[in-house]
Amino acid sequence: MNKVVSGELPRKPCGTEAISRGFDDHLWGVMTDCWRSNPVDRPAMAEIAGRVDDLARSFAYARLYDHIPxxxxxxxxxxxxxxxxxxxxxxxxxxxxxxxxxxxx
Known part of the structure; x- marks a missing residue:
């Protein structure tokens, strides 16, 4: 957390394992928006909750059809x-x- 506060952000996880666990560009976008240095630029909690809910639903929906090519x-x-x-x-x-x-x- 101290690194984020000082402006050093973690590297974005990538690869099939990260994607299979739901870690995609959309989730990374939510995270980087939350890490903005100026609190005014960060999304409100309601927006974060909505975005994460959308991500969870789309991930769950995609998992239903994993067995289909x-x-x-x-x-x-x-x-x-x-x-x-x-x-x-x-x-x-x-x-x-x-x-x-x-x-x-």
Whole structure:
């Protein structure tokens, strides 16, 4: 803490381990904003709480999908709207199949 007060900031952790633990540019930004030498330039506690909450939510959300590859050949060529329409079409086919008891292609 004395080093921060004297203007010497810690080095930013980097690498896959730091990122996997949620330490990214956004968190580093919160930290460096809090370390500003002039107290007037530092964010208010409510702002810090909001930013950290946003970070925690995005990190938790990202962790839900860690097991899914970031890109696959089939999905990477499609636009998001195409994927939504494809999903809706699939759901409609499933409902018709269940209601009518027939195979619909």
């Amino acid at each position: 970031l890109s696959t050949p089939r999905i990477s060529r499609k636009r998001p709207l195409d994927l939504v329409l494809e999903a809706e079409t699939f759901e409609k086919r499933q409902v018709k199949r269940q209601v009518l008891g027939i195979e619909i292609r």
